[in-house]
Amino acid sequence: MEFTYLKTFREVAKWGSYTRAAEVLGYAQSSITMQVQKLEETYGTVLVERFGRNMKLTIAGEALLLYVNDILRLHEESKEVVSQQSRGTLSIGTIETLAAYVLPPHLQSYRQQYPGISVTIQPANEPFIIEAVKEGALDIGIIMDPPFADPELHSSILREEELVVIVAPTHRLAGHSEIQVQDFESESLILTEDGCTYRALLLKTLKSNQVNYTLSYEFGNLEAIKQCVIYGLGIALLPRVVVVEEIQKGQVAAIPFVHPDFKFYSQLVYSKKKWKSKAFLGFLEIIFGTNYQNH
Structure with missing residues (x-):
């Protein structure tokens, strides 16, 4: 059995589409279909079936996917060892905030030290990142949460x-030195998309304190949120790191949100089963700015 077939199977499972898997892998769709059929012949069972426009794994397919993730992970490890760890891939899942405003200088340093390693960044929400790291689909997750712990x-x-509340310079809250929960009363909120941890905690906190507000806009794009605030369409809760430029230009006022539950940290997670290659450890050392063994 060829590893190519297993990689193809994993992409079909990931995207739920032969067409999308073909685009990602650079194959013709007929080739994707043939490879999955070869796997089904090998295992003597149906692995993928169609539901409407989507392809979904059968029970047998779900069982095989668990082994495929381990097989491909071990295969990559063996290739890296044999090739003296000079080439390979590193997959990182993270949220948009960290991908755009925190990671780039670290990625630049990493490329200089490990030019043969291809780095893939997967923007996603945190539940997806955590699950993908556990399954081995991602090598590393970089999330923003209260202190996070998981036994795996x-x-x-x-x-x-x-975290700061950003408002237009003419907004009534612009002169405040800090924002309390009650200050959100009757305000028009511009929120990040569902799945964002600080959004979820904000809404939970407002509800528990019986604060009335209007949910005006929701965006999956930070720039859209900032522009709406600049135009006076509402206020938003965002990490300070994403609005440094707008603050310097005087486009928004940023006021600290004071609440005991709102202690958020950028955190790096990886599976306890993860084999630590030289390239993997090199990334950890770069992002922590020291030898990772100290962490």
């Missing part, structure tokens, strides 16, 4: 991320 994962804090 190593978790290390990178730094605290201050």
Whole structure:
């Protein structure tokens, strides 16, 4: 059996589509279909079936996927060892905030030290990232949460991320030195998309304190949120790191949100089963700025 077939099967499972898997892998769709059929012949059972426009794994397919993730992970490890760890891939899942405003300088340093390693960044929400790291589909997850712990994962804090309420300079809250929960009363909120941890905690906190507000806009894009605030369409809760430029230009006022539950940290997670290659450890050393064994 060829590893190519297993990789193809994993992509079909990931995207739920022969067409999308073909685009990602650079194959013709007929080739994707043939490879999955070869696997089904090998195992003597149906692995993928169609539901409407989507392809879904059968029970047998779900069982095989667990082994495929381990097989491909071990295969990559063996290739890296044999090739003296000079080539390979590193897959990182993270949220948009960290991908855009925190990771780039670390990625630049990593490329300089490990030019043969291809780094893949997967933007996603945190539940997806955590599950993908557990399954081995991602090597590393970088999340932003209150201190995170999971028995299957190593978790290390990178730094605290201050959350601020951003408002237009003419807004009534612009002159405040801090924002309390009650200050959200009757405000028009512009929120990040569902699945964002600080959004979820904000809504929970407002509800528990019986604060009335209007949910005006929801965006999966930070730039859209900032532009709406600049135009006076509402207020938003965001990490300070994403609005540094707008603050300097005087486009928004950023006021710290003071609440005991809102202690958020960027954190790096990886599976306790993860084999630590030289390239993997090299990334950890770069992002922590020291030898990772100290963390």
